[in-house]
Amino acid sequence: MNQNYIIPDAWSIIEEGFDKDRVMSSESLFSIGNGAMGQRANFEEMYTGETFQGSYIAGVYYPDKTKVGWWKNGYPEYFAKVLNGPNWIGIDIEINDEILDLNQVEVSNFRRELNMKEGWLGRSYSAKLKNGTEIEVHVKRFLSLDLDELGAIKYEIKPLNNSARINFNPYVDSGVKNRDANWEETFWEPIISGIDNEFGFVQAKTFKTGFNVVTFMENSIFINDQKQKIHSSENIQSETKVQLKYEVDVNQNETASLVKFGGYTVSTNHDEKELVKAAQSVLAKANDLGFEKLFQNQKKAWAKIWEMADITIDGDVKAQQGIRFNIFQLNQTYLGKDARLNIGPKGFTGEKYGGSTYWDTEAYCLPFYMATKNQEVARNLLVYRFNHLEKAIENAEKLGFKNGAALYPMVTMNGEECHNEWEITFEEIHRNGAIAFAIYNYVRYTGDFSYVPEMGLEVLIGIARFWHQRVNWSEAKQKFVMLGVTGPNEYENNINNNFYTNYLAKWCIDYTIENIEKLEKEFNSDYIRILNKVRLSKSEIAEWKNVSDNIYFPFSEEHGVYLQQDGFLDKDLKPVSQLDSSERPLNQKWSWDRILRSPYIKQADVLQGFYFFEDDFSVEELEKHFDFYEPLTVHESSLSPCVHSIQAAKLGRMNQAYEFYLRTSRLDLDDYNKEVEEGLHITSMAGTWMSIVEGFGGMRVKNGKLYFEPKIPIEWKSFSFKVNFRNQILKVNVSHEGTEFSLDGNDHLDVNLNGKSVRIEPGNFVKV
Amino acid sequence: MNQNYIIPDAWSIIEEGFDKDRVMSSESLFSIGNGAMGQRANFEEMYTGETFQGSYIAGVYYPDKTKVGWWKNGYPEYFAKVLNGPNWIGIDIEINDEILDLNQVEVSNFRRELNMKEGWLGRSYSAKLKNGTEIEVHVKRFLSLDLDELGAIKYEIKPLNNSARINFNPYVDSGVKNRDANWEETFWEPIISGIDNEFGFVQAKTFKTGFNVVTFMENSIFINDQKQKIHSSENIQSETKVQLKYEVDVNQNETASLVKFGGYTVSTNHDEKELVKAAQSVLAKANDLGFEKLFQNQKKAWAKIWEMADITIDGDVKAQQGIRFNIFQLNQTYLGKDARLNIGPKGFTGEKYGGSTYWDTEAYCLPFYMATKNQEVARNLLVYRFNHLEKAIENAEKLGFKNGAALYPMVTMNGEECHNEWEITFEEIHRNGAIAFAIYNYVRYTGDFSYVPEMGLEVLIGIARFWHQRVNWSEAKQKFVMLGVTGPNEYENNINNNFYTNYLAKWCIDYTIENIEKLEKEFNSDYIRILNKVRLSKSEIAEWKNVSDNIYFPFSEEHGVYLQQDGFLDKDLKPVSQLDSSERPLNQKWSWDRILRSPYIKQADVLQGFYFFEDDFSVEELEKHFDFYEPLTVHESSLSPCVHSIQAAKLGRMNQAYEFYLRTSRLDLDDYNKEVEEGLHITSMAGTWMSIVEGFGGMRVKNGKLYFEPKIPIEWKSFSFKVNFRNQILKVNVSHEGTEFSLDGNDHLDVNLNGKSVRIEPGNFVKV
Structure with missing residues (x-):
């Protein structure tokens, strides 16, 4: 602070x-x-x-x-x-x-x-x-x-x-x-x-x-x-x-x-x-x-916005003020009325970073808008990227890709790339995966599949093509490798086989193929229209599949963890806690080469993958990776504490989860990063919302159903939030005594609370 | 052309x-x-x-x-x-x-x-x-x-x-x-x-x-x-x-x-x-x-300059014109009269690159000036760096190094670094090694050791300290590793364990310790003066030695070659010959990320190490490395063809050596790199001189004696050059019939020709 x-x-x-x-x-x-x-x-x-x-x-x-x-x-x-x-x-x-x-x-x-x-x-x-x-x-x-x-x-x-x-x-x-x-x-x-x-x-x-x-x-x-x-x-x-x-x-x-x-x-x-x-x-x-x-x-x-978007926290006024500040600023920035607009990292509060659209939108903001607005608002964010697909293909062509491969820009206003640090512009390509993930996330949450046949599949195909072309076969590893990338942790540049990026690439290809197959069966006219338009053949799909089946993930047997990138274990793995406070923040105190060769992590990287693809890993695996990477993480990105808060809560480490929560929710109010004069960190504010709903609320969507595993910080008496889930408004109130649900909708809603099914009828509230 | x-x-x-x-x-x-x-x-x-x-x-x-x-x-x-x-x-x-x-x-x-x-x-x-x-x-x-x-x-x-x-x-x-x-x-x-x-x-x-x-x-x-x-x-x-x-x-x-x-x-x-x-x-x-x-x-x-510096080539007027053009331009640029001056990459012919001093001076120009001028001229080039030692220490401090570690600048006018691409400024640190190597090269060639006790040892200690601090211990490899560097091949950035840099680092430490020991025995008052001045202890030297003894070199058992860097074998190793000519030069046609993840090599990198430290490797090893790396080399640096010409000649590949010679000697006259309007490539012209003297002439210095293994391209009738070796002027004329020596000096000179000792008396000439 x-x-x-x-x-x-x-x-x-x-x-x-x-x-x-x-x-x-x-x-x-x-x-x-x-x-x-x-x-x-x-x-x-x-x-x-x-x-x-x-x-x-x-x-x-x-x-x-x-x-x-x-x-x-x-x-x-x-x-x-x-x-x-x-x-x-x-x-x-x-x-x-x-x-x-x-x-x-x-x-x-x-x-x-x-x-x-x-x-x-x-x-x-x-x-x-x-x-x-x-x-x-x-x-x-x-x-x-x-x-x-x-x-x-x-x-x-x-x-x-x-x-x-x-x-x-x-x-x-x-x-x-x-x-x-x-x-x-x-x-x-x-x-x-x-x-x-x-x-x-x-x-x-x-x-x-x-x-x-x-x-x-x-x-x-x-x-x-x-x-x-x-x-x-x-x-x-x-x-x-x-x-x-x-x-x-x-x-x-x-x-x-x-x-x-x-x-x-x-x-x-x-x-x-x-x-x-x-x-x-x-x-x-x-x-x-x-x-x-x-x-x-x-x-x-x-009042109408708050009616839906408010989160209450009882017993901790600073936490309460923090979350409302975040929700308020998000709503001041983007209301989803206009599909031409997006959510700039500083919103309307400063000039820094320029552009309006980063991968923050898909990775951090979408869940907030999905749950607190009409479905149309989140859909507009997806439509925005569909409208930029042609530019993304041009962008990839400039870098030597072919055949409709699409690389979405790191920063954009109108679909054109406008960033210019080579290690980010050309190499921080995981952004492409977040855009595909947002489609998956939207369909999973809203149940609205219509975006995929109408627009989304074309986006997915462009992205799958990019990943397919971006890897190369390693004779040495007998696997496909991805060389020269920058992961979410921008304190590493031009690295090989970033676990997060490779994992996303594989996932994107698999998800695209899954959707192609679904369209072939269920939306055949769209299937034919799209495949003709993008000239996609079965043999090209088979090549993608070969990449997905044979992509390399760096893994340490000794530590039992996926490695952030090749060679990570060559670093001097001294935890952040042993650094002198006079050396922090590293990005203001150390030269760039020193940061790069250090093990220090700016924001969730492997753990970002564990956040997106939680179900692919056991809690024990999460714990192992959290314990390996978090002590090396300096959280010098505003997007870092929220993911860690959610994961700490999942692991039952409530003190740590609470500390990360304060850091994300009061990042600007308490000026943790010593730069509030330049404007607010708008996109990370959606991460704060996720810390409550997904972290403390433990909310997930699986098979079209809401799951909750609430955990409340000791500092709070209770907290509550609302989500718009498939046009039903569910209010969740969590206290040390238990969890209350109340529903505003036309039909009952079956949710899962701590592994048990709970049926909630409209108008009533259920205390469990 | x-x-x-x-x-x-x-x-x-x-x-x-x-x-x-x-x-x-x-x-x-x-x-x-x-x-x-x-x-x-x-x-x-x-x-x-x-x-x-x-x-x-x-x-x-x-x-x-x-x-x-x-x-x-x-x-x-x-x-x-x-x-x-x-x-x-x-x-x-x-x-x-x-x-x-x-x-x-x-x-x-x-x-x-x-x-x-x-x-x-x-x-x-x-x-x-x-x-x-x-x-x-x-x-x-x-x-x-x-x-x-x-x-x-x-x-x-x-x-x-x-x-x-x-x-x-x-x-x-x-x-x-x-x-x-x-x-x-x-x-x-x-x-x-x-x-x-x-x-x-x-x-x-x-x-x-x-x-x-x-x-x-x-x-x-x-x-x-x-x-x-x-x-x-x-x-x-x-x-x-x-x-x-x-x-x-x-x-x-x-x-x-x-x-x-x-x-x-x-x-x-x-x-x-x-x-x-x-x-x-x-x-x-x-x-x-x-x-x-x-x-x-x-x-x-x-006439006086030419008397000493001329190289004749009989039977190939374009080759003759090329070498004289190179020698002429070098002499127009730097005559060694003023220790404040140095040799800018474009000399007085253009503005590009700015600055005056790159590592080109030590790695490429020094041999030319040693052999064609008075010893004082080459010594002035070494004094120049001694005069900049304090600034080199400041430069290292800015990057977080301590205790008198020195990092010489990538580009300088007055000792201060003035380059600003992070991947070069902060990471292309092998330049430090070339400066140490120049001291060794000067002593080896001139026999003048006096520079070391007077000035050179302080430079060497600063450099050894830098390398000692720049590595870190890898638990995984149980070796010291050097992360985040750029080698001479600038088509790779922020790589780990660049063979050339690691090898230089080890060599610098060993050479520094060797000289400390020599001074302790033979120049004890200098030894005491210097060690007191720089506060160097036996235990610090022992730490250096530990690094030198345990530094890691990436090596491929399968290919029998040292690897340019960790992970090099993950690349798609398609030789340059398979690239379409429309894609060349890569630096004008490809985006930076594509160049970086390709296997293509801008200029000698591993082979630069084999050039500097030739005696550490067998001819068979050289051949293996040359055959592995040269086909991946695009020679898009003016400094590339000369080293390859020398090595091709050593391997008896005279066609290739001749082709590289033409490319280096007529680089500007025939505008190989499509940029002659911007000025001439002055420093690489010294490489052309080396191609003749070291390449075709096969000249080396070992144990204070000149060795020759001349080889003449089929296109030439004969060629000749002169060298000032320890104040004796030796003229060497090579034809298909044999080699002639003539000597202008006070004493006889014993040289080694193709493995046999030859005594040359002053005034006479000897035909062998």
Whole structure:
């Protein structure tokens, strides 16, 4: 744990007291989003202290020309950068002619709240200005779930020690820059701006990608909640910025407020020529409702999300706060409405990593969305990859593969690869397996097989072809081997026979063949259509099968474990516990070659295989591998603790499981990895959800049925979660006394609890 | 072979006919240098066609901020760039008011000659201008060996079809750019410029490194070789450029000439404030002599170099031209006068690779300089590394090594590492071994042991410490292993137990201990001084010895060969001959991952070990390894063919040896690697010399004595070379009839020819 200023609360993230050193951390932690856009918790008013400005629009990116020291054939031309969008929240404020800037004034009673239950960001403080005026400020901001192009701000100021002339100067501004820009270029080309009474907009287009965005605002002024007929007294307008000016005189202890509606309309959703009209239309709806009604609707929309997604933990407020923070941020990032979108590792909270889609989506996020949303949401994540299949085939061709072999990108926005470290871009190919596994996982969980004949089999065939071509026959081993890969543990590069990757490759081939056979029998017209389209012959399938039957897995007889890769036992296997704390985190303290030749593991690698393919191994085998690998694991990836938490729980090691749980659920709140300023670890938050449901809840799906083996940490009184299982909503409550089920559905549900069958009828709840 | 326009000639490189597409290739091939400066064969007059401008000053570089996509701990801050220096050769020419530009006029009888025997660059052509004037032009240019800050140009123009007004407008210009600049920065800061009659200069300073350089010129005009009292009619002067203007009226068939003396004076050799004075002083000497006398001196100076360095090949003019081109370029690049300098891979012919010093110097260049120069020259190359020992220790510390372990840089200008591909910078550590081997090689060849007690042992101890710390104990193998290295074959990265590196490591430790023991007995005061200085204990030495005694070498019983690295036999060992030619060169056609997992070898790796440590292996072992590895070798490094040529000759495979010889000696002339425009492969040229002397000549040094086993390619009548062996000059002439020796020295010399002892008396020659 590296910070400890967030006040424990079951439903809110709260900060009290103003500390300039925490501003960038809080900008990340208090981020808000609505799936279509999101933003860091930057102040509306001018702030001259250290800040990291960020407002992001889903799917809008910039292809930043690749920067490398030495070019390797096959590098993509560009890296898709998460784009800092135009600013729509800005409100310059003057109080009796002095600019309000928390870096300059005396601040007291500062409080920030991210209300997760209701989906809003609040901030209040008192300030004493240099001119002696004392004020009290309350700000509330939210991004509407209902009107997802709209955000709303209510900025209230009350003079405390005398009357005051207050200037609210709200603006929109496309003259913004990215922190992360390879060539210090500007990413936005201004197009036009406009003002019409209290409405203002700037239109700008991203260079190269040509995303056209209207950033808009409309403002109104209130005194003591009475709307005032005050118009902007002076407009400032340039190509990139529009600013309106409102001046009000307020008596002592009266409250002046600016309500600012703002947001984006984007050419991905509207005709380019209709963007201003679209902005006016969303504003019209907002004005009809007004701030208060919009706010009530926001609460309702979030209540609906929580109704399904909430997890309660009784008796441990920090654990409770942690899991809700994770669930809240996931829902802010991706709601599954739009199959073009995906879940970026930093969501709408920062620029780092760029791109939107990593294998995190399939390996970590899918289970969360499957269980807490309609089936369609998870399906959209699969459709996304089907839509990128052609690009994945092109990507593989660039690396010398043929015949429709597909390699999905490590990082992408539009299906094109945009990463450029050779050891990852070209070699961290296990990502391909996670995409196939997600299809299996989706079918297993939802029972919806239709994706496979419609789209999935083509994806599987491309992936199977890739693996078939990627191995080679080793005369020495008389087996197929896979040379030169990087596993999930990125602290090894260009290794041979990574157990996890080889195992995935075999599994992908087998699963693809299984589905081809199933389609041949059960979906014959799809079978014929697809096989003709991809020109797949029985003899090619036989070649795949030969690879799958004869692929090599490195195994140590001495230790009784599969080896992470060939030669792993040549390393100096000193456990992490013997490292001096001054050497951690390794990725900040050690040179890369030293990390590579060490035995230290960034995140689950062999154990990731044991997580995916749990049923292929006995608990004794899991235990042996856990005991071999976990002591060498430094968990310097956000994706590491959750898998280990689930496995520790399975092994009944509740202390360890609980420790890993805190680490994953409060990773950002407590800043374990010393980098929260850069944004939140969104994708790993789904791993936190898995730690509860699969770890402590012990939930599995087998043969179309839910299995539970719950285990509760000693620190908790009880915990509960809900899952949408095949359109029935099952609530599970686990306490030290036992497990309660209740069902919201049309039919009974048979589940398996600790090896025994339990029938649950709708409406009732069963305590076992 | 990819080009074939250079006219075969024993002593000159000749191009006939003007072809714009060949300009950049010829700019490389016709480069001139004198060890202190050098330049590409750019035209003096304006040329608006495609050109790569380059003029370089020994030791003057720019630290270009490192550009990488993803930073790894341990990367150096900058890459030392070879710096394109100010232009001193430029002469704008107008003929009857039309600018002379070979890209615009009609050119005929174009001929270029690089006269290697005499050390000058000539160019002649006829041109018909757009205004109808026809002229004949002769240009001669050389960089003086005697006055190494000076270059001289004689530019002659003869109007052919009528009289002409000719304007010669010579200039110096520091407003130049590098082609290779990470951030498109300018590297030169202008300081001041000046004109004094026919003398002009610009002074500029490199940003960051602060090298201060005066670029100067002085001009005179001749008609029919009669010096004219013509002064510059109009001066142009700015901060970065000084240009003088001479106007002459010439009758038909009379010749007007501009003689331009120019060059650089540099703050590395003079007080910064004295640079202009130094320029004037070198010009005074030049003016005293005049162009013709300077030119005579140039011929004499080159004759002296050739007297010692020449290799003759009778009966094969292309082979003869090739070897002389190699010897000439090496002597243009480095003459061994200045221990601060070294041999850059592109010498003074291009910017690529940057830096000046790679392991090429020790592994390839040292033998050439040992045998063809005074001993002092080779010793200077060793002193250079001693002077960088402290930096090598710092470099190792950055990577986590301790206790005085030294890792010499992959690329350097001043001892600091400045490379930034992790797989090379951090892992291609065998370079450290080549530096130790050079000490051994120097002592073996020269018999001069004094470098070891004075300096060398400290270098060896730093290197031995590095190897000792770089290995780790493998419980599995019960041996010391070395994980995560890159061998000379850079088509493998981050491999384990590279045979070559492990073998070098063992050898370095053994050789260091041997020298410590020798010093203890024979140079006891040095022994005590050094061991105290580096705090070396007997127990540390014992630890080294344990590593050397128990280091692991991968070996295949089945094939009877040492393996390039662990797991090499897992590859698909299809020989290069089965690759389609459209896939070559691999480094341009294949993605990096594909190259890495292939068995293809860029340059000698295991065989490099067999070359260095020939006496440790039998001829049968060499044959087995050669037959195993050479068919997998693509020779895509310029350093590859020479080693293979030597080994093929040793194995009596003369066709193959000859083919490799042509490839190494005419690598640039025939542009085997399709990149000659970027500059010449200077360091591999020393490998060409080795191919003759060690390959066909079969020369070795054993126990202080020269051994020869000459073998002559069927294509040649005879070949001869000279070596300076311990201050005696031995000439060896090999023909199909036998071998002749002649000796220039004070004492007889006993050599071993094909296993028999031969005594050679000074002055005589012996035919065997």
